[in-house]
Amino acid sequence: MAHSLPHSFIQEDRTITVAVQRPAQAVAKEDRSALEIFGGHSLQGQVTISGAKNSALVIMAGTLLCADDCRITNVPKLADINNMAEILKALGVSLKHDGNTLEINASDIGGSEAPYELVSRLRASFFAIGPLLSRLGEVKIPLPGGCAIGARPVELHVKGLQAMGASVQIEHGIVKAAVIGGGRLKGAKIYLDCPSVGATETLMMAATLADGETIIENAAQEPEVEDLANFCCALGAKIEGAGTNTIVISGVEKLHGGEWDIIPDRIEAGTFLVAGAITRSELTLNSVVPDHLTAVIAKLHSVGCKVITESDSILRIIPAETYKATDIKTMPFPGFPTDMQAQFMALLTLAEGNSVITEMMFENRLQHVAELQRMGANIKSKGNMAIVGGMPFLSGAPVMATDLRASAALVLAGLAAQGKTTVQQLRHLDRGYEQLDEKLRRLGAKIERIEMSAS
Numbered sequence: 359m360a361h362s363l364p365h366s367f368i369q370e371d372r373t374i375t376v377a378v379q380r381p382a383q384a385v386a387k388e389d390r391s392a393l394e395i396f397g398g399h400s401l402q403g404q405v406t407i408s409g410a411k412n413s414a415l416v417i418m419a420g421t422l423l424c425a426d427d428c429r430i431t432n433v434p435k436l437a438d439i440n441n442m443a444e445i446l447k448a449l450g451v452s453l454k455h456d457g458n459t460l461e462i463n464a465s466d467i468g469g470s471e472a473p474y475e476l477v478s479r480l481r482a483s484f485f486a487i488g489p490l491l492s493r494l495g496e497v498k499i500p501l502p503g504g505c506a507i508g509a510r511p512v513e514l515h516v517k518g519l520q521a522m523g524a525s526v527q528i529e530h531g532i533v534k535a536a537v538i539g540g541g542r543l544k545g546a547k548i549y550l551d552c553p554s555v556g557a558t559e560t561l562m563m564a565a566t567l568a569d570g571e572t573i574i575e576n577a578a579q580e581p582e583v584e585d586l587a588n589f590c591c592a593l594g595a596k597i598e599g600a601g602t603n604t605i606v607i608s609g610v611e612k613l614h615g616g617e618w619d620i621i622p623d624r625i626e627a628g629t630f631l632v633a634g635a636i637t638r639s640e641l642t643l644n645s646v647v648p649d650h651l652t653a654v655i656a657k658l659h660s661v662g663c664k665v666i667t668e669s670d671s672i673l674r675i676i677p678a679e680t681y682k683a684t685d686i687k688t689m690p691f692p693g694f695p696t697d698m699q700a701q702f703m704a705l706l707t708l709a710e711g712n713s714v715i716t717e718m719m720f721e722n723r724l725q726h727v728a729e730l731q732r733m734g735a736n737i738k739s740k741g742n743m744a745i746v747g748g749m750p751f752l753s754g755a756p757v758m759a760t761d762l763r764a765s766a767a768l769v770l771a772g773l774a775a776q777g778k779t780t781v782q783q784l785r786h787l788d789r790g791y792e793q794l795d796e797k798l799r800r801l802g803a804k805i806e807r808i809e810m811s812a813s
């Protein structure tokens with residue numbers, strides 16, 4: 359097998375050589391883990407939602423912006439978080455990981471080794487480019503590849519950094535960026551062709567230390583963008599308008615350390631709301647932000663559920679006897695989130711009538727259709743659209759997870775299906791859900807983690 363060329367992070371004259379390490383046994387082990395679910399049981403009680411994966415990952419990268427102590431709390435325990443922690447340590451960051459708290463200090467970002475396996479596997483490692491470029495003036499970072507759901511290009515990140523005075527070349531899969539003429543990046547007015555979450559976050563972080571004012575227009579409005587902005591402001595950054603489509607950043611010379619509590623994970627919360635709906639169970643969700651779930655709650659109402667806001671951090675779902683079909687089109691926030699499309703499709707397989715689901719954000723995010731069809735779902739998909747014809751029930755079956763949110767959809771379908779469902783390839787699920795099976799078991803689900811036989 360051709361050996362992958364070592365990739366490297368290079369900053370100033372120090373080179374971090376990324377050695378090629380393939381934990382063969384770990385890869386084999388991950389492939390054998392599975393969830394065994396006996397469906398048809400209702401759930402009850404309350405669940406506490408963990409911190410948001412997509413906020414924690416980018417805020418971890420954001421700690422590279424300063425040379426002081428940062429303490430991040432409510433960090434979910436996830437494989438992606440562990441991978442990002444390893445990558446930061448590879449950059450010379452000192453990082454202590456204690457449960458759901460991270461103590462990070464990026465004062466001495468220097469040379470060391472990072473497992474190539476992690477850097478190539480975690481796209482979010484690319485978030486480091488903005489902070490490293492604005493801190494060090496020069497950086498090399500592997501180009502993040504695509505993933506199961508799409509090509510995931512980064513040209514908007516690159517074009518924005520170029521507008522701020524960086525030269526950016528991409529050679530042999532490595533992005534090489536440097537501030538033209540040395541010194542600091544320059545504030546710029548940037549219009550994003552599409553409201554990319556990652557590009558908004560990369561450019562916002564880079565702009566915090568730039569010389570002058572940066573305006574990002576057509577910015578992403580996701581809550582995770584706002585959480586990152588609030589974190590950067592806690593470090594002394596000057597950012598206005600995060601959470602709207604226009605963000606204004608006034609660059610400062612230096613940022614200091616600080617503390618931050620990660621917002622609740624709106625996608626985990628949405629997943630548990632659907633778990634209540636699909637098992638026809640009344641559930642209470644603690645530690646949520648209802649305003650982050652407006653579109654999901656609206657769609658649950660349209661199929662017949664009631665979702666009650668008990669307080670500014672507690673939601674309760676009351677299921678319906680039968681569900682009505684509804685159409686879903688995924689859009690940037692505050693539209694219906696693409697990260698909830700698969701989970702909602704699982705619910706709509708049991709609704710009365712035909713639902714049309716259109717995936718507008720990623721080109722390959724309907725892989726769960728084939729697996730749901732194995733469970734008896736009546737779905738016809740073509741291109742980025744799926745027509746879901748409601749069925750009276752689903753049948754348990756062995757199914758294969760293909761990506762993070764598809765995994766969650768299959769677990770939800772298994773909770774409602776008649777008989778046993780085995781969801782394999784749990785590495786996808788473990789990237790983005792903290793103890794999903796334990797949390798569901800505590801609510802009464804018949805769900806166990808097993809190791810499939812090696813054959």
Ligand code: EPZ
Binds near residue numbers: 553580696
């Ligand atoms: C973030 O990905 C999330 N990941 C995704 O969550 C989420 O689905 C996505 O935002 C949309 O909400 C993290 O925050 C780590 P984008 P990101 O840039 O930043 C195109 C999950 O399940 N695009 O907003 O990569 C892109 O191809 C994950 O938790 C360009 O064309 O998303 C896509 O079609 C999956 N050029 C669209 O924009 C670019 O330079 C939205 O992508 C950048 C993006």
